[in-house]
Amino acid sequence: MTVPETLSIDTSALPCHYVTLGAEDPLRLDCGTELGDFTVAYQTYGELNDEKSNAVLVCHALTGDQFVGDTHPITKKPGWWEVIVGPGKIIDTDRYYVICPNVIGGCMGTIGPKEINPATGQPWGLDFPVITIADMVRVQAMLLDHLGIDSLFAAIGGSMGGMQVLEWVASYPERVFAALPIATAARHSAQNISFHEVGRQAIMADPDWRNGDYRLHGVRPCRGLAVARMAAHITYLSEAALTRKFGRRLQDREAVTFGFDADFQVESYLRRQGGVFVERFDANSYLYITRAMDYFDLEARYDGVLADAFRGARTRFCVLSFTSDWCYPTEESRRIVRALNAVAANVSFAEIVSDCGHDAFLLDEPEFHRVLAGFLDGAADHRGLPR
Amino acid sequence: MTVPETLSIDTSALPCHYVTLGAEDPLRLDCGTELGDFTVAYQTYGELNDEKSNAVLVCHALTGDQFVGDTHPITKKPGWWEVIVGPGKIIDTDRYYVICPNVIGGCMGTIGPKEINPATGQPWGLDFPVITIADMVRVQAMLLDHLGIDSLFAAIGGSMGGMQVLEWVASYPERVFAALPIATAARHSAQNISFHEVGRQAIMADPDWRNGDYRLHGVRPCRGLAVARMAAHITYLSEAALTRKFGRRLQDREAVTFGFDADFQVESYLRRQGGVFVERFDANSYLYITRAMDYFDLEARYDGVLADAFRGARTRFCVLSFTSDWCYPTEESRRIVRALNAVAANVSFAEIVSDCGHDAFLLDEPEFHRVLAGFLDGAADHRGLPR
Numbered sequence: 001m002t003v004p005e006t007l008s009i010d011t012s013a014l015p016c017h018y019v020t021l022g023a024e025d026p027l028r029l030d031c032g033t034e035l036g037d038f039t040v041a042y043q044t045y046g047e048l049n050d051e052k053s054n055a056v057l058v059c060h061a062l063t064g065d066q067f068v069g070d071t072h073p074i075t076k077k078p079g080w081w082e083v084i085v086g087p088g089k090i091i092d093t094d095r096y097y098v099i100c101p102n103v104i105g106g107c108m109g110t111i112g113p114k115e116i117n118p119a120t121g122q123p124w125g126l127d128f129p130v131i132t133i134a135d136m137v138r139v140q141a142m143l144l145d146h147l148g149i150d151s152l153f154a155a156i157g158g159s160m161g162g163m164q165v166l167e168w169v170a171s172y173p174e175r176v177f178a179a180l181p182i183a184t185a186a187r188h189s190a191q192n193i194s195f196h197e198v199g200r201q202a203i204m205a206d207p208d209w210r211n212g213d214y215r216l217h218g219v220r221p222c223r224g225l226a227v228a229r230m231a232a233h234i235t236y237l238s239e240a241a242l243t244r245k246f247g248r249r250l251q252d253r254e255a256v257t258f259g260f261d262a263d264f265q266v267e268s269y270l271r272r273q274g275g276v277f278v279e280r281f282d283a284n285s286y287l288y289i290t291r292a293m294d295y296f297d298l299e300a301r302y303d304g305v306l307a308d309a310f311r312g313a314r315t316r317f318c319v320l321s322f323t324s325d326w327c328y329p330t331e332e333s334r335r336i337v338r339a340l341n342a343v344a345a346n347v348s349f350a351e352i353v354s355d356c357g358h359d360a361f362l363l364d365e366p367e368f369h370r371v372l373a374g375f376l377d378g379a380a381d382h383r384g385l386p387r
Numbered sequence: 388m389t390v391p392e393t394l395s396i397d398t399s400a401l402p403c404h405y406v407t408l409g410a411e412d413p414l415r416l417d418c419g420t421e422l423g424d425f426t427v428a429y430q431t432y433g434e435l436n437d438e439k440s441n442a443v444l445v446c447h448a449l450t451g452d453q454f455v456g457d458t459h460p461i462t463k464k465p466g467w468w469e470v471i472v473g474p475g476k477i478i479d480t481d482r483y484y485v486i487c488p489n490v491i492g493g494c495m496g497t498i499g500p501k502e503i504n505p506a507t508g509q510p511w512g513l514d515f516p517v518i519t520i521a522d523m524v525r526v527q528a529m530l531l532d533h534l535g536i537d538s539l540f541a542a543i544g545g546s547m548g549g550m551q552v553l554e555w556v557a558s559y560p561e562r563v564f565a566a567l568p569i570a571t572a573a574r575h576s577a578q579n580i581s582f583h584e585v586g587r588q589a590i591m592a593d594p595d596w597r598n599g600d601y602r603l604h605g606v607r608p609c610r611g612l613a614v615a616r617m618a619a620h621i622t623y624l625s626e627a628a629l630t631r632k633f634g635r636r637l638q639d640r641e642a643v644t645f646g647f648d649a650d651f652q653v654e655s656y657l658r659r660q661g662g663v664f665v666e667r668f669d670a671n672s673y674l675y676i677t678r679a680m681d682y683f684d685l686e687a688r689y690d691g692v693l694a695d696a697f698r699g700a701r702t703r704f705c706v707l708s709f710t711s712d713w714c715y716p717t718e719e720s721r722r723i724v725r726a727l728n729a730v731a732a733n734v735s736f737a738e739i740v741s742d743c744g745h746d747a748f749l750l751d752e753p754e755f756h757r758v759l760a761g762f763l764d765g766a767a768d769h770r771g772l773p774r
Contacts, residue, residue: 031645130645190629190653194621197654200647201617201661205610207594223592230588231618234581239713242577248684256682258418258517260587260674264681266577267584274588287647294651295643297635326626326713 011109014073016043016066018109021142029138033129037118040143041109042101045069045085046093048149054385055149056091057140058100059157059164062232062289063281065108068100069093074280083364090373095385096153101143103136103164105289107282110139114215114282124284126212131288133160133296137167141175153383154376156180158361159328160289163296166309166336170298173313178379180318180372183325183361185332186306186339187297192327195235196290199228203283212284225283226274233273238324238357242266306339316382317347318375320361320368327358348375398496401460403430403453405496408529416525420516424505427530428496429488432456432472433480435536441772442536443478444527445487446544446551449619449676450668452495455487456480461667470751477760482772483540488530490523490551492676494669497526501602501669511671513599518675520547520683524554528562540770541763543567545748546715547676550683553696553723557685560700565766567705567759570712570748572719573693573726574684579714582622583677586615590670599671612670613661620660625711625744629653693726703769704734705762707748707755714745735762 019040021027026036043066048055058068058081069085071078085091085098102110105128113128120127144152155165155176162184169179185192203209206224210217234242246266250256253263262268302308317340321333330351340347352368354360360368380387406427408414413423430453435442445455445468456472458465472478472485489497492515500515507514531539542552542563549571556566572579590596593611597604621629633653637643640650649655689695704727708720717738727734739755741747747755767774 126647130647187635189626190633190635190651191621191626193635193651194617194629194653194657197649197651197657198614198617198621201658202589202592202614204647205589205614206592227585227589227592227614230581230585234578234585239576239578239716242581246577248574248577248580248687260513260517260591260678262584264577264580264584266581270581270584271588291647300635329626 011041011107014041014109016041016109019143019146021139021146027135027138027142029129029135030132031129035111035129038104038111039109039115040101040104040111040139042066042099042143043068043070044100045098046096048097048147052149053151053153053383054096055144055147055152056096056098057144057152057155057168058085058091058098059140059155059161060100060103061157061159061161062293063229063277063286064161065106066100066102067108069098072280075276080362083362084369084372090369090376091156095380099143099147101140103289104139105131105136105285105292107285112282113212113284113288123213123215125215126284128284128288130291132292133163133167134171136292137164137171140164140168141172144175151175151177153385154178154180154379156182157184158182159184159358160293163293166298167296169313169315169317170301170309173310173315176315177383178316178318178376180320180375181336182320183322183328183358185328186309186336187299188294189332193294195231196294198231200287200290202227202231203287206283209283212287214283220278221283222278225278225281225286228286229277229281230270230274233270235327236358238326238355240324240355241357241359244355245269306335307342310340310345311343313343313345315345316379317345318372319347319349320371321351322354322356322358322360322365322368323351324355325358325360398428398494401428401496403428403496406530406533408526408533414522414525414529416516416522417519418516422498422516425491425498426496426502427488427491427498427526429453429486429530430455430457431487432485433483435484435534439536440538440540440770441483442531442534442539443483443485444531444539444542444555445472445478445485446523446527446542446548447487447490448544448546448548449680450616450664450673451548452493453487453489454495456485459667462663467749470749471756471759477756477763478543482767486530486534488527490676491526492518492523492672492679494672499669500599500671500675510600510602512602513671515671515675517678519679520550520554521558523679524551524558527551527555528559531562538562538564540772541565541567541766543569544571545569546571546745547680550680553685556700556702556704557688557696560697560702563702564770565703565705565763567707567762568723569707570709570715570745572715573696573723574686575681576719580681582619583681585618587674587677589614589618590674593670596670599674601670607665608670609665612665612668612673615673616664617657617661620657622714623745625713625742627711627742628744628746631742632656693722694729697727697732698730700730700732702732703766704732705759706734706736707758708738709741709743709745709747709755710738711742712745712747
């Protein structure tokens with residue numbers, strides 16, 4: 001595996017918005033730490049209407065960022081949800097004002113372990129406080145305050161984005177008209193924690209990690225981070241998708257080589273995934289964000305009664321899952337739906353047939369897109385947004 | 388994760404048998420290399436009868452070894468299949484002569500990458516030839532020749548052990564009276580290759596791996612090997628088993644610590660699995676044996692017609708799978724059974740209901756044990772073995 005050992009991600013001047021929050025009223029994190037004067041990087045698309053009623057918050061997943069609908073400034077690839085977000089698309093930026101902030105703990109401009117700790121003048125590293133999904137949502141609420149938006153038309157996200165959507169309704173029910181948690185769960189399972197722990201141990205096993213202070217030493221734990229990405233990436237695909245895309249096909253060769261090169265296409269693919277990932281992501285951010293996901297357990301916060309998280313909410317829900325998603329299986333969505341039903345919430349639920357696994361929410365899945373479009377159009381009518 | 392960095396596995400004097408094979412007629416490996424004068428370590432239990440008709444070959448899995456039925460000399464734990472193999476047990480050592488050899492490429496006394504290359508006087512390291520499942524079986528056939536055993540009463544094994552069982556019937560059909568491939572597949576899937584590749588990359592990413600020459604430098608890639616083991620271990624358990632055994636329970640604490648310690652029991656468990664594993668296993672052996680499994684594709688060897696691998700075999704088959712095994716799902720066993728049916732082979736098939744995942748074949752599963760015992764007793768009657 002060839003990875004750049006010394007590449008540094010410069011996120012100080014990305015083509016997006018930056019705002020400093022918490023100057024007057026600091027952010028109080030779940031761990032007890034307070035943060036004042038911190039930066040949030042976010043991207044917006046479309047125009048906020050005069051009533052400020054057409055805002056859509058898109059929450060990104062573990063390795064996502066704010067570039068949901070335009071070219072990624074580092075990889076030069078399309079935005080991670082450009083298939084959904086844009087002019088005339090399902091989340092129509094001619095109609096909605098789309099906001100996508102980089103989460104706290106991230107590495108694309110929002111405060112996180114790779115930014116400078118003002119107390120020391122050095123990168124935070126492991127001195128950065130451990131954050132939670134609720135902390136991510138608190139920061140987003142502060143951003144909305146800054147933008148003067150009382151109430152979102154919709155909060156939408158897949159995977160960890162879906163966790164933030166659930167947290168939004170639990171923490172600020174009056175601020176979310178429609179909530180679309182996709183391919184997600186109300187608590188991280190033992191298997192999910194396990195895969196994250198493998199990734200973290202791979203990073204921490206890399207001597208270049210230097211107990212989190214790699215930036216001080218001018219190195220990066222690229223090999224560990226690449227292994228973490230490879231392990232996680234398998235969980236994002238279904239076995240059927242891996243078989244269909246790669247099967248046992250060989251990579252540019254007629255026969256196996258009796259060695260440890262990437263004989264199989266799937267090996268080559270995974271190595272490439274690892275190599276590309278380290279060019280755009282920070283290893284400590286990977287630790288912090290996976291930890292936030294592991295800690296997410298909405299049910300436990302409500303003494304084991306998930307329904308209580310949603311009691312009284314007037315939000316309209318659209319819960320979606322995919323048949324072949326074994327990372328966040330449909331059963332997790334059903335738990336959410338059962339809790340919503342238990343408090344007579346307004347909920348649509350669909351399990352989309354797809355063999356693409358967890359990643360299906362990022363792909364061109366016609367049935368998924370039909371359901372999304374239908375729900376959003378209906379909700380927009382209820383909100384009184386002009387067509 | 389705390390792992391011994393310099394621990395060395397001394398397997399030169401284990402409490403088992405050693406034999407030198409290939410002195411006159413060298414072993415010709417699939418890769419083309421020939422090996423003469425090589426050592427095989429194996430364990431036996433019970434007595435070979437006068438007709439030499441009661442031999443049971445137990446084939447071990449990726450990280451198994453010859454200590455199937457007695458205390459492991461390094462870990463001091465019970466043999467890996469002591470629940471099945473022993474006096475009065477299902478594979479009754481009062482009745483059968485049980486042979487369990489350490490596979491070629493292994494690290495418990497049989498020739499493998501950690502042994503000395505006679506051409507250089509140094510450990511083989513990556514100069515050791517890449518081996519296949521068929522090579523493992525060739526060595527076992529040479530061992531049987533040495534023991535004067537023409538025909539096995541039974542060949543049995545789970546996971547990679549089951550691959551060897553299938554290979555036995557394909558390569559030496561006349562030498563296997565009964566074959567019991569358990570929780571296995573006739574070819575390694577893209578997902579299985581993927582998980583193995585993650586493990587290999589974790590080992591190779593460890594700077595102490597030294598391109599396979601770690602023994603020359605007095606170090607061992609323990610951190611990489613532990614990460615490989617952790618990733619693999621998740622695939623051996625079902626999500627249900629992980630949830631039942633650990634769920635989101637915390638490890639000796641009342642609340643999460645907002646840090647990267649093992650807050651969750653499942654994290655602590657996985658770290659322990661990694662730490663214990665490196666005390667008894669060799670990193671290069673892990674590379675070689677996973678590679679052999681990845682290369683296994685019996686169907687491809689018979690031009691895409693798996694049935695041809697078994698055509699004409701008079702062996703009695705017992706194919707077993709477990710409902711919650713997602714590493715080698717029941718569908719893989721069904722493929723084997725369909726191929727056997729297509730040539731009118733004598734085959735019993737059972738899918739055992741268990742929530743324990745792939746590891747079920749190692750555990751105390753009453754239904755599994757009932758089926759095994761019933762098949763073996765019936766086959767022994769057909770073989771004419773006295774009760």
